[in-house]
Amino acid sequence: MILNNIDFTIIIDWILRIVQIATFIGVIIKVSFKGSGYVNNVEIQSIIPLQFDRLHDRFHFIREFNHTSNEDSTNHFLFYPKDVDIKKIEFLSLSFENKLVETKLDTVEELKNNTCLIIHTSLPGTIPNLRIRWETSLGEIGEYTFTLNGYNGNTNISSYKYKLTTKRKLMLVLGL
Structure with missing residues (x-):
């Protein structure tokens, strides 16, 4: 046997x-091979100048970024994290020269929770001219292109499609 x-x-x-x-x-x-998903820890809202004074009730610190050439057609956006910190924000200028070309304009480091960024820009009716890209403290990378919404006019976002950084992928594998 x-x-x-x-x-x-x-x-x-x-x-x-x-x-x-x-x-x-x-x-x-x-x-x-996880492509991406949607998360709602960053918000972008269109605001009017009359609302600027009330922002101190909601946020401890307010920063500003100005990307306007014509003061008459300026749009104002409120960009802020919710229950997360943002490690880096990059502002990219967009132009079209047989393909879409991104040029880095500025970088903002460390936008903490309960702080906000007011972005002054104009929304052209043609090719967009400003894109913002950020990385959260959780390792998520998101981006938003400031453009007119031809569907319902709403330019606000409450969730975004993210990608993961290599560091975040490694942390997920190790269960951290």
Whole structure:
């Protein structure tokens, strides 16, 4: 009888090791190929200058970024994090020269929770001219292009499609 001479504990041990390695490889593949999702920890709202004074009731610190050339057609946007900190915000100028070209205008570091950024820009009826890209403290990268909404005119966002940084992917694999 061959079954009497087999040590089943060694077979079970090897099967569990193989399952553990396969599970770890599966987690790495799942996190690595995760495209993106939607998250609502950053908000952008269109505001009017009359609302500027009331912002001190909601935010501890207010920063401003000016991207206007014509003061008559200036739009104002409120950009702020909700329950997260923003590590870096990049402002990109957009132009079209046989393809869309991004030129870095400015960078704002560390926009903490309960602080906001007022963005002054004009929304052209043609090709957009301003894009904002940010990275949260959770490792999410988001971007928004300031443009007119031809559907319902609403330029506010309460959620955005994000991508994960390499650091965040590694943290997800390790369960941190």
